[in-house]
Amino acid sequence: MASDLSVCHLGLLHILMKVNFYLFFLALTGFSLTGHSVLRVTKDTKPNSEMMKFLQNANTLLLVVAVVSLTGLIFLGYSSTSLRYKEKRFCLKLSYKQPSVVGPDGKVVPVTPWLSPIVWEGTFDPLLIDSIYRQQNITIATTVFALGKYTQFLKDFLESAEQNYFVGFRVHYYLFTDQPEQVPEVKLGEERQLTVLKVPSSNRWQEITLRRMEKLEKLIESRLVNEADYVFSLDVDTKFYGRWGAESLGRLIGVIHPGYYQTAREQFPYERRPESQAFIPYAEGDYYYGGAVIGGLVKDVYEAAKTCREQLDIDAAKSIEAAWQEESHLNKYFLYNKPSKVLSPEYLWQDFKPHTNEVKIIRFSQVIKNYAAVRPNP
Numbered sequence: 001m002a003s004d005l006s007v008c009h010l011g012l013l014h015i016l017m018k019v020n021f022y023l024f025f026l027a028l029t030g031f032s033l034t035g036h037s038v039l040r041v042t043k044d045t046k047p048n049s050e051m052m053k054f055l056q057n058a059n060t061l062l063l064v065v066a067v068v069s070l071t072g073l074i075f076l077g078y079s080s081t082s083l084r085y086k087e088k089r090f091c092l093k094l095s096y097k098q099p100s101v102v103g104p105d106g107k108v109v110p111v112t113p114w115l116s117p118i119v120w121e122g123t124f125d126p127l128l129i130d131s132i133y134r135q136q137n138i139t140i141a142t143t144v145f146a147l148g149k150y151t152q153f154l155k156d157f158l159e160s161a162e163q164n165y166f167v168g169f170r171v172h173y174y175l176f177t178d179q180p181e182q183v184p185e186v187k188l189g190e191e192r193q194l195t196v197l198k199v200p201s202s203n204r205w206q207e208i209t210l211r212r213m214e215k216l217e218k219l220i221e222s223r224l225v226n227e228a229d230y231v232f233s234l235d236v237d238t239k240f241y242g243r244w245g246a247e248s249l250g251r252l253i254g255v256i257h258p259g260y261y262q263t264a265r266e267q268f269p270y271e272r273r274p275e276s277q278a279f280i281p282y283a284e285g286d287y288y289y290g291g292a293v294i295g296g297l298v299k300d301v302y303e304a305a306k307t308c309r310e311q312l313d314i315d316a317a318k319s320i321e322a323a324w325q326e327e328s329h330l331n332k333y334f335l336y337n338k339p340s341k342v343l344s345p346e347y348l349w350q351d352f353k354p355h356t357n358e359v360k361i362i363r364f365s366q367v368i369k370n371y372a373a374v375r376p377n378p
């Protein structure tokens with residue numbers, strides 16, 4: 001937004017400078033011509049003739065115009081230099097080439113242009129990385145929402161998590177549901193815990209998914225600050241198929257959406273209406289992040305959830321809902337607050353999507369669902 005403003009100011013300044021320059025040039029020419037005429041008329045006629053007076057007045061006026069436009073030129077020149085400097089500092093940082101996820105040689109890219117790792121199979125040693133974090137005696141809080149018919153996904157989600165997700169670590173699931181009686185009995189591993197939190201449902205799925213930000217924000221405030229080191233918030237209509245361990249830990253974590261990792265950014269389904277707080281212009285954006293995964297240190301996830309909730313509230317007050325609800329706001333947040341680690345689409349796949357060469361292992365995937373049957377509204 002800052003860049004649009006200053007670019008606009010800079011354009012106006014340039015027009016003003018041009019107008020000033022021509023004015024100065026014309027006034028100076030006029031001044032010298034009238035000055036010359038005054039000298040000639042003085043020789044030929046009486047000093048107080050009408051003609052003489054007119055020429056003298058015009059000469060003085062043109063001098064004043066020339067001086068004013070010269071002062072204007074100096075002022076505008078100074079302003080445009082300082083604006084250009086500001087633009088360099090605050091705006092140009094956002095105009096850069098879209099980073100690629102898979103290189104032209106078909107090889108995966110293991111690092112972002114701001115030097116955050118992109119986690120792919122083969123870029124880390126699972127035993128080593130788990131042993132580093134295990135020494136730190138950390139607790140990983142994991143929030144999951146199962147409202148309405150989505151409780152049917154809980155069994156597979158929890159059972160597959162117990163097999164693959166942070167095995168050997170202290171994991172505390174916080175399960176938000178409107179029907180605690182529907183939560184299945186799942187045998188949890190040692191040092192693993194599940195807390196059920198009852199919340200009201202909604203008759204709009206959009207409201208259910210976007211309200212997760214507020215619930216996450218409040219849960220961090222009331223409990224997680226004291227109960228956990230890291231937190232992940234995950235979609236429930238999912239299953240773990242492979243290891244998901246300490247390689248995914250970091251300050252602020254996002255996942256690249258499996259549907260868009262080879263898409264040009266102008267085709268990302270970001271929110272494109274400037275009235276929304278989630279608005280991202282066509283020339284901006286790094287990756288399209290999936291709303292199904294957000295994680296990191298408790299404090300950093302708190303900032304992200306709080307900011308998204310605030311932006312969602314501003315939009316709601318204007319009766320505007322971003323294209324993909326909280327996912328759109330999360331993408332906006334990540335554009336200006338870059339994740340410190342980015343999970344590759346191995347960490348968010350879709351069961352219906354055929355396997356591709358670059359994704360060697362699928363760790364976590366959205367199961368196939370009948371939208372009409374599971375959601376409360378179309």
Ligand SMILES: CC(=O)N[C@H]1[C@@H](OP(=O)(O)OP(=O)(O)OC[C@H]2O[C@@H](n3ccc(=O)[nH]c3=O)[C@H](O)[C@@H]2O)O[C@H](CO)[C@H](O)[C@@H]1O
Nearest residue numbers: 145146147148150205209235236237290291292324325327
């Ligand atoms: C793969 C991926 O990135 N998915 C995102 C995508 O569509 P999805 O189609 O994956 O959204 P979704 O229907 O799975 O809803 C997201 C989550 O909200 C919860 N839920 C939703 C509806 C309901 O009736 N009950 C319920 O509990 C549940 O935890 C679910 O996993 O866009 C959504 C926002 O539009 C979310 O950002 C999802 O995370």
Ligand SMILES: [Mn+2]
Nearest residue numbers: 235237292366
């Ligand atoms: Mn989902």
